[in-house]
Amino acid sequence: MRLFDGGRAPNPRRVRIFLAEKGIAVPLVPVDMGALGHKGEELTARNPLQRLPVLELDDGTVLTESVAICRYFEELHPEPALFGRGALGKALVEMWQRRIELNFYLPVSFAFRHTHPAMKDWEVPQLPEWGEMNRPKAVEFMKILDTHLASHEFAAGEDFSIADITGLVALDFTKPARIAIPEELENVQRWYRALKARPSAGA
Template sequence: MLFYDCSTAPNPRRARMFIAEKGLQIETRDISIAKGEQFSEAFKAVNPNATLPVLVTDEGTVLGENLGIAAYLEARFPEPPLMGRTPDEKGLVLMWNSIVEQQGGVPIAEVLRNTHPAFADRALPGPENHAQIPELAQRGATRVGHFFDLLETRLAESPYLAGPEFTLADITAFVFVDFARVIKRRIPEGNSATLTWHEKIGVRPSAQL
């Protein structure tokens, strides 16, 4: 297998944490988004969508989405399970992963990519350029607040997002919560359930990567 990573970006970090939680060591190439290496002909020959992470399997299949990478690794290396054991658990993990991507990852990216000068004309990842829309950043900022509320409500009733066990959904949420620092947002001080959850995950070896 070959893993294409980017040490500074949140989505590759999700895959990196998943790989580490599985106890796997996979040959890795770092692609610098800051230097625009995702647009090199060599990398676009691997992933024409010009995004990271990418996992190329031993069979030569190119997996260019976190969910595809996680599903592949979970099927090939089932222990420890990170996507649920029972049908109900599996459903809950994907449900919470999706909620976190849509309600957390999207608004955080909307704020960053529609305000920061580094993303002028790069408001969306991918091979095409898109102009920034300042209104999207404003809407995103409001939605980030709702995301922190949503996390607190869920984590006040459940130790981890999908239930009693640490899963893919927690990796996704942990990475996006950490990444929110780039838009100067942190877990609100009074959100004690989220702070406890974040502290618990923060000491895992995979969270140091």
Template sequence: MHLYTYDSAPNPRRLGLFLAYKGIDLPTTQIDMRENKHRDAEFLAINPLGTLPALMTDEGVMLTEVIAICDYLDALYPDKPLMGSTALERALVISWDHRIFVSIFEAFAEMLRNRSPAFENRALPGPLDIEQIPELETRGRKRFRGSLELFDTELGDKPFLCGDSITFADIDLLVGVETARWVKESIPEGCDNLQAWLERSRAALS
């Protein structure tokens, strides 16, 4: 296997925390997104989507979605499972993860990609030129804050999103919350359940 990534970017960080927690070490090539190396012809020949991370499996199959890479690796390396140990646990992790991606990561992308000059004509990830829509920044902030308030209520006094053990869903929410600092957002005031969860998750991953 071979991993193409850029450690400091949000999606690669999701995978990086997963790999570190499980103790998986993969041959890796860093693709510098700050220098737009993910849009160079050399990398597009490897992954035509131009997205990171991307994992080339031993079978020669390219996996480009973080949740797919993690699900694949969790099956290959079952110690310290992060995708659930039963069918129901796995369903809960995937359900939470989908919600987090749609309501937190997409909201973050709306805030960042529709305001920053660095993303001119790149309002969506991938190879297509997509124009910015400045009004979506406001919508992104509303989605982000409202979703975290709802998550705080649903979390209640549970240690982690899916129960007593940390899962990939917790990793994703942690990355979403911490990356939101890039657009001057954080856990809303009064979300004490989420704040306590964040400290537990950081401790569990350290």
């Protein structure tokens, strides 16, 4: 088994943080996304969508999509549970993972990809107006999240989960996307500090 990895990009990082939380070591194949390695022949043959990360199993089976790769490892190594426990616990993790991904991570990505000069060869064509429209959407969601985190330690409740991992990479991604995390959102700030302090954050 080997994991084609994309360095600092948020999706490859989601999987590395997940593996660090699980204590699982997987051989990495670094791909230079700066040199558009993910659009090269080796990767395109494995993932026609030309995205990273890509997990290749020993029999050649390919898994893509960071959350799908994480779920594969969750099934093989159930502890610590990062997709929740029991029907309601699993549903709540899925709910918050999706809420954070669709209403926060995605708007932050759009802001970055459609306004950052470094992205002009990646996102063709850039539509700066679309990028700008997404900044307030990301802030609106942080406000809803702040209210929720006033009574919950982590995104999906009292246990750390993949929803928090998506939150961490999205919060880190606000910096290149030039979206300020409002100081007054004290619960989001507290949560962000706690996530950054975990050893897995360096993965």
